[in-house]
Amino acid sequence: MRFSRITALLGIAFAASATSAIAADPIAIGISIAQSPPGSVVQGTQVKDAVEIVKDMVNAKGGVLGRQIKLIYEDNQGIPEKGRAATEKLITKDKVVAIAGGHQSSVCLAEIEVAHRYNTPYINTNCWSDDVRKKGYAEVFNPANYNTRVSEAMTNTIIAMGVKSVVAFAENTDYGIGQAKITGEMMKARAPGVSYKYETVDRAGKDFTPAILPLRANPPDMVVTIMLPPAAYIVMNQLYEQGVAPSAKTWLYDGSGLADYPDFWQNVKDAGKYMISFALYHPQMAIPKLGQDVSAEYKKRTNNEPNRLIFQSADSLLLIVDAIKTAKSTDPKAIVKALQTMKFAGVRGPFQFGKEQGYGFQQWVDIPFVNYQLTDVNQPISKTNLIQGPGQKLDVNKLVKPAK
Amino acid sequence: MLALDLLVNGLIFGLFYALMAVGLAMIFGVLKVVNFAHGEFYMIGGYAYVLISLKLGIPPWIALGLAALAGAGLGWLVERLLMRPLYAGHGSWSITKDEYAVVVTFGLSLLLINLVDKIVGPYPFLGPVLIETSRFTIGPVMLNGQKLIAAGVSLCLLIGLALFIKRSLWGRQIQAVAQNRLGASLAGIDATKTTSMVFMISGLLAALSGALLAPLINPGPDVGAFPAIKSYVIVVLGGMGSIWGGMAAALFLGVFEAFFAVYVSYAYRDAFGLLILILVLLIRPQGMFGEKGREV
Numbered sequence: 001m002r003f004s005r006i007t008a009l010l011g012i013a014f015a016a017s018a019t020s021a022i023a024a025d026p027i028a029i030g031i032s033i034a035q036s037p038p039g040s041v042v043q044g045t046q047v048k049d050a051v052e053i054v055k056d057m058v059n060a061k062g063g064v065l066g067r068q069i070k071l072i073y074e075d076n077q078g079i080p081e082k083g084r085a086a087t088e089k090l091i092t093k094d095k096v097v098a099i100a101g102g103h104q105s106s107v108c109l110a111e112i113e114v115a116h117r118y119n120t121p122y123i124n125t126n127c128w129s130d131d132v133r134k135k136g137y138a139e140v141f142n143p144a145n146y147n148t149r150v151s152e153a154m155t156n157t158i159i160a161m162g163v164k165s166v167v168a169f170a171e172n173t174d175y176g177i178g179q180a181k182i183t184g185e186m187m188k189a190r191a192p193g194v195s196y197k198y199e200t201v202d203r204a205g206k207d208f209t210p211a212i213l214p215l216r217a218n219p220p221d222m223v224v225t226i227m228l229p230p231a232a233y234i235v236m237n238q239l240y241e242q243g244v245a246p247s248a249k250t251w252l253y254d255g256s257g258l259a260d261y262p263d264f265w266q267n268v269k270d271a272g273k274y275m276i277s278f279a280l281y282h283p284q285m286a287i288p289k290l291g292q293d294v295s296a297e298y299k300k301r302t303n304n305e306p307n308r309l310i311f312q313s314a315d316s317l318l319l320i321v322d323a324i325k326t327a328k329s330t331d332p333k334a335i336v337k338a339l340q341t342m343k344f345a346g347v348r349g350p351f352q353f354g355k356e357q358g359y360g361f362q363q364w365v366d367i368p369f370v371n372y373q374l375t376d377v378n379q380p381i382s383k384t385n386l387i388q389g390p391g392q393k394l395d396v397n398k399l400v401k402p403a404k
Numbered sequence: 405m406l407a408l409d410l411l412v413n414g415l416i417f418g419l420f421y422a423l424m425a426v427g428l429a430m431i432f433g434v435l436k437v438v439n440f441a442h443g444e445f446y447m448i449g450g451y452a453y454v455l456i457s458l459k460l461g462i463p464p465w466i467a468l469g470l471a472a473l474a475g476a477g478l479g480w481l482v483e484r485l486l487m488r489p490l491y492a493g494h495g496s497w498s499i500t501k502d503e504y505a506v507v508v509t510f511g512l513s514l515l516l517i518n519l520v521d522k523i524v525g526p527y528p529f530l531g532p533v534l535i536e537t538s539r540f541t542i543g544p545v546m547l548n549g550q551k552l553i554a555a556g557v558s559l560c561l562l563i564g565l566a567l568f569i570k571r572s573l574w575g576r577q578i579q580a581v582a583q584n585r586l587g588a589s590l591a592g593i594d595a596t597k598t599t600s601m602v603f604m605i606s607g608l609l610a611a612l613s614g615a616l617l618a619p620l621i622n623p624g625p626d627v628g629a630f631p632a633i634k635s636y637v638i639v640v641l642g643g644m645g646s647i648w649g650g651m652a653a654a655l656f657l658g659v660f661e662a663f664f665a666v667y668v669s670y671a672y673r674d675a676f677g678l679l680i681l682i683l684v685l686l687i688r689p690q691g692m693f694g695e696k697g698r699e700v
Contacts (some may be wrong), residue, residue: 037626041526210665
């Protein structure tokens with residue numbers, strides 16, 4: 001009798017300790033980013049910095065459903081096959097409940113196939129290609145910007161400026177070619193009188209002079225860049241060196257939000273002055289308290305000003321956290337369902353995902369953007385010439401052209 | 405006028421290509437192995453120049469010299485620690501373990517890229533210019549001062565290298581080892597020392613190339629991949645191991661790529677170089693200036 005009572009007590013104690021161990025098990029979330037070349041390590045680093053801040057903030061407040069969050073990183077090197085393998089590993093071996101971090105369209109396109117196959121929620125942090133949305137996968141959610149949004153904004157600006165000829169340099173990726181094509185289609189439909197053509201350039205290229213030299217003889221009214229660093233910086237420097245753009249004749253318009261990269265001015269110097277830029281963040285944008293906290297922490301940890309990628313990455317992880325809270329479960333299917341229906345209040349303000357098939361599927365369709373011009377070397381974003389922004393209609397008359 | 409512009413820019417880039425490629429050609433000439441980490445010598449040169457001048461505040465011309473020394477030092481170290489097992493223990497004239505060279509240089513390439521990425525960071529840096537000049541025109545050609553200076557220094561280095569190889573005792577020793585390692589050893593030439601010197605020269609030239617181009621091509625950890633691929637094309641095109649062939653092929657490739665990009669297709673410009681490579685391998689495998697190998 002006594003023996004069986006002791007056994008029962010031991011059994012209860014063991015069960016209790018096992019339950020508390022399970023309760024304390026952290027929730028694993030996968031982050032697939034480029035941490036080594038040839039991928040954009042600059043972007044990968046920023047994504048990591050931001051999700052680390054959010055993870056620490058969430059865990060400091062007790063985590064989710066009483067459990068801490070654990071981030072498991074995989075280096076996809078910006079290579080689609082590696083991204084596919086990384087996603088497979090995160091889902092099958094690490095048992096993550098969701099994946100975030102994707103920041104290069106070609107990689108995202110490969111990764112979402114795996115996430116879709118395993119019904120695992122996938123938060124697209126920074127892949128702009130419309131094709132990521134057009135797949136119509138229920139597991140894929142897009143708090144990031146998208147190509148159609150940029151092309152629309154740029155087309156409006158180009159038409160308002162009254163330019164007659166545009167040459168775009170687009171990197172040879174799903175993102176670059178996709179955006180160049182959509183802009184071309186929009187220009188054709190809405191401004192058929194404007195000559196628009198694009199040149200595809202290698203994102204690993206170092207000498208773009210042969211593509212630039214013909215523009216010297218026959219300069220267009222505007223050169224558009226749809227490229228990421230470092231190739232974007234090299235193109236800008238060579239455009240400037242050859243006197244093509246920015247110049248008295250030719251505007252330079254960046255469609256990839258380059259100017260808020262931490263290394264922008266160090267790499268372009270005079271070539272960046274007078275550039276017009278489409279961007280997703282400007283200090284004049286209304287940022288909620290949560291966003292301000294993330295911003296302050298990012299400045300404290302890195303000594304850099306935050307940019308749109310920091311906010312997008314923070315929102316990506318917060319979306320997963322909120323979805324788990326809403327679903328009261330870490331079951332991937334329940335998380336997907338919560339993401340589809342919940343109203344989210346993130347670091348950039350409140351939004352809900354669109355339901356219409358196409359580029360707006362499970363996308364923050366009305367993602368806010370700005371257009372501004374850099375009027376001086378080393379100019380901080382807060383001091384730029386804002387030509388379109390929150391609560392401010394497009395005003396191209398504010399644009400300044402160089403004297404020569 | 406566009407044609408003149410293309411010719412000048414093509415020649416300038418050809419000079420940069422040549423500076424990279426001759427080092428690779430020299431290593432192949434002496435050891436008959438391809439150094440897959442050659443692009444990373446270029447990257448180290450670019451980073452050394454930028455960091456020494458920007459972070460330590462040392463004048464750019466001195467930083468250029470120090471970057472060259474860093475490249476030479478790395479070359480010496482690589483030869484001493486990684487390449488010497490190729491022939492150590494097999495007699496100073498015998499070269500074996502070809503597969504070892506491929507694996508070890510490829511591994512070294514990945515190691516250096518990732519080391520720089522983790523230690524210095526992923527952000528590219530634009531190097532300081534050697535002389536402050538704004539862009540200017542010479543006739544119909546528009547240039548910036550840095551590009552012209554980099555081209556001038558490259559030309560001087562290539563001429564200097566040519567004279568060194570042709571006229572100096574060390575240069576003749578390099579030629580001898582490249583022609584016949586066993587014969588050179590029997591004639592009293594220290595093939596090991598010569599190999600070490602070749603690696604130092606190769607590292608020095610690649611690093612200088614990286615440093616000279618740092619103000620034009622923002623170096624990042626993977627900046628070496630592009631010039632390295634060009635160098636492989638040039639080395640095959642010019643004849644494996646032929647320094648003169650390498651120089652001529654570099655100028656040829658620089659100019660023809662520029663014209664091809666404008667008059668045929670910019671998108672396929674790099675493919676054009678590889679197409680030439682395939683054609684050369686099919687039609688004249690020894691390259692433009694190489695000699696047919698003879699089995700003995």
